[in-house]
Amino acid sequence: MMRIAILIFDGLTALDAIGPYEVLSRIPGAEVRFVAKEAGPKRTDTGFLGLEADVALADLAEPEVLVVPGGKGNRPLMDDSEVLDWLRAAHESSTWTTSVCTGALVLAASGILAGKRATTHWAYMDRLMELGAEPVGERVVEDGKILTAAGVSSGIDMALTLAARLAGERVAQAIQLGIEYDPDPPFDTGAPHKAPQELVDLIRSSESEARKTAQ
Amino acid sequence: MMRIAILIFDGLTALDAIGPYEVLSRIPGAEVRFVAKEAGPKRTDTGFLGLEADVALADLAEPEVLVVPGGKGNRPLMDDSEVLDWLRAAHESSTWTTSVCTGALVLAASGILAGKRATTHWAYMDRLMELGAEPVGERVVEDGKILTAAGVSSGIDMALTLAARLAGERVAQAIQLGIEYDPDPPFDTGAPHKAPQELVDLIRSSESEARKTAQ
Numbered sequence: 456m457m458r459i460a461i462l463i464f465d466g467l468t469a470l471d472a473i474g475p476y477e478v479l480s481r482i483p484g485a486e487v488r489f490v491a492k493e494a495g496p497k498r499t500d501t502g503f504l505g506l507e508a509d510v511a512l513a514d515l516a517e518p519e520v521l522v523v524p525g526g527k528g529n530r531p532l533m534d535d536s537e538v539l540d541w542l543r544a545a546h547e548s549s550t551w552t553t554s555v556c557t558g559a560l561v562l563a564a565s566g567i568l569a570g571k572r573a574t575t576h577w578a579y580m581d582r583l584m585e586l587g588a589e590p591v592g593e594r595v596v597e598d599g600k601i602l603t604a605a606g607v608s609s610g611i612d613m614a615l616t617l618a619a620r621l622a623g624e625r626v627a628q629a630i631q632l633g634i635e636y637d638p639d640p641p642f643d644t645g646a647p648h649k650a651p652q653e654l655v656d657l658i659r660s661s662e663s664e665a666r667k668t669a670q
Numbered sequence: 671m672m673r674i675a676i677l678i679f680d681g682l683t684a685l686d687a688i689g690p691y692e693v694l695s696r697i698p699g700a701e702v703r704f705v706a707k708e709a710g711p712k713r714t715d716t717g718f719l720g721l722e723a724d725v726a727l728a729d730l731a732e733p734e735v736l737v738v739p740g741g742k743g744n745r746p747l748m749d750d751s752e753v754l755d756w757l758r759a760a761h762e763s764s765t766w767t768t769s770v771c772t773g774a775l776v777l778a779a780s781g782i783l784a785g786k787r788a789t790t791h792w793a794y795m796d797r798l799m800e801l802g803a804e805p806v807g808e809r810v811v812e813d814g815k816i817l818t819a820a821g822v823s824s825g826i827d828m829a830l831t832l833a834a835r836l837a838g839e840r841v842a843q844a845i846q847l848g849i850e851y852d853p854d855p856p857f858d859t860g861a862p863h864k865a866p867q868e869l870v871d872l873i874r875s876s877e878s879e880a881r882k883t884a885q
Contacts, residue, residue, distance in 0.1 A: 470691075476684060480716040488718070505721070605850050607849035625869070632869050633873050635820050635824055636822070636823040638823065638827065639810075640827055642839070644844075649852065657844055
């Protein structure tokens with residue numbers, strides 16, 4: 456049995472959590488638990504969906520794999536000592552500690568990313584540096600047992616990389632085929648260096664509004 | 671307000687629903703509702719997660735956009751007259767009727783895909799034909815107001831295509847940038863013509879086991 460914990464909270468970005476879940480849950484022998492400060496439904500950042508946390512932090516110790524998704528609701532976690540202590544303890548014994556999108560900011564706030572190469576959503580790279588990590592502009596960044604992924608959808612790529620480490624390339628490739636992950640986006644605007652500057656500015660300003668509200 | 675309904679049920683594949691949700695919920699003015707036969711938490715196909723259906727079928731009429739995800743738990747829906755009647759009524763007034771993965775089988779069972787070009791997960795193309803649709807081996811297939819997507823992760827590509835139709839290319843491109851959808855899978859095994867035959871056979875046989883259990 457491979458114990459995988461995904462930390463959720465009100466205001467999470469659903470795909471940050473569900474991308475890795477969909478890949479990692481298909482590894483033979485995997486057991487995925489959705490964990491939160493308190494068990495119960497957590498609403499996504501849009502408010503349109505509740506995801507159930509089946510277990511509370513206090514009742515889940517020593518996961519082998521830890522996944523920390525992002526979303527504007529995670530800012531309060533960055534100075535929540537119960538959450539930060541739990542993350543540090545989980546990281547102490549984990550085989551892999553991972554994040555998606557702004558989940559990296561919470562890992563950084565706990566000190567886990569101090570001096571580590573890491574990534575996050577492209578609009579938050581400066582914040583990641585302020586928190587003591589060494590930001591790297593790649594989609595999936597590995598430093599020791601820490602794997603961080605860029606924005607939202609990148610958690611799928613991170614989890615396939617991780618599945619290969621955990622269970623071998625053949626298993627990871629079978630999972631990729633099973634979820635038919637042969638991406639074919641209708642546009643090529645998924646990264647800031649590929650998108651029109653106008654759209655980059657638009658996202659930056661809406662993220663910066665979200666920061667103000669959260670801080 | 672643009673009313674979007676995503677049909678969920680016990681045994682769904684989470685990413686089938688969450689890929690489109692993450693894209694469509696970001697369209698300005700979108701209101702996404704997760705709907706099920708009965709409101710309440712629905713467990714995913716792995717059993718590891720509950721997603722909340724906030725509203726029952728009987729309480730949601732005339733969505734503008736309908737999304738039907740797949741997952742082995744959807745087979746009972748294929749002869750559930752309440753579900754099939756609701757789908758036919760919703761399709762009657764929808765602007766767009768869509769499916770992801772084996773969600774197409776449920777649409778087909780309702781008669782909505784009769785004689786229509788459509789797609790589904792690659793391992794179920796024969797079943798889609800048996801149900802009266804004209805299977806097309808593309809990632810996203812459009813026939814009139816019906817958009818069907820291939821397996822699991824293809825719902826993201828379908829939803830970006832749909833976002834462009836609903837709100838224009840600029841909005842769709844901004845959403846793609848916001849979710850940093852610049853995919854970079856570690857392997858190139860996401861489609862049956864790209865994967866080793868051994869893996870194709872493995873997935874086919876496990877899906878065919880799932881069919882036997884479900885039928």
